[in-house]
Amino acid sequence: xxxxxxxxxxxxxxxxxxxxxxxxxxxxxxxxxxxxxxxxxxxxxxxxxxxxxxxxxxxxxxxxxxxxxxxxxxxxxxxxxxxxxxxxxxxxxxxxxxxxxxxxxxxxxxxxxxxxxxxxxxxxxxxxxxxxxxxxxxxxxxxxxx
Numbered sequence: 001x002x003x004x005x006x007x008x009x010x011x012x013x014x015x016x017x018x019x020x021x022x023x024x025x026x027x028x029x030x031x032x033x034x035x036x037x038x039x040x041x042x043x044x045x046x047x048x049x050x051x052x053x054x055x056x057x058x059x060x061x062x063x064x065x066x067x068x069x070x071x072x073x074x075x076x077x078x079x080x081x082x083x084x085x086x087x088x089x090x091x092x093x094x095x096x097x098x099x100x101x102x103x104x105x106x107x108x109x110x111x112x113x114x115x116x117x118x119x120x121x122x123x124x125x126x127x128x129x130x131x132x133x134x135x136x137x138x139x140x141x142x143x144x145x146x
Contacts, residue, residue: 024047024052026096031085044081051075056109059128060121060128067114089130108124109124
């Protein structure tokens with residue numbers, strides 16, 4: 001929490017270092033909202049969101065496969081997560097479009113081109129997000145041996 005407080009205090013407009021704290025939050029807020037805030041603790045939703053954001057970064061050609069694997073492995077080391085919800089990807093996408101960070105239905109994601117870096121991407125193709133929402137549960141199962 002002290003690290004977060006220093007980052008937030010030094011970047012109140014979320015334009016630089018603080019941006020990294022939003023990595024995974026677009027997915028996380030959709031997971032929380034779609035499950036009516038009953039299935040996940042916020043940190044669990046953010047962990048899932050970070051995994052999905054890493055996969056999205058890879059899908060878009062921004063994040064290297066070895067960085068995605070490392071992100072997944074580091075999150076797994078923190079302990080087991082509740083399963084990915086049985087919520088239709090279309091439902092999650094609808095929730096994302098109403099997220100406070102979206103503008104006129106255009107989705108905004110903080111993605112990590114490399115571990116330790118974060119950037120906001122405004123023009124993420126919907127088909128890439130849909131693909132990640134469909135594949136994330138299977139990709140996690142497939143990466144269980146990391």
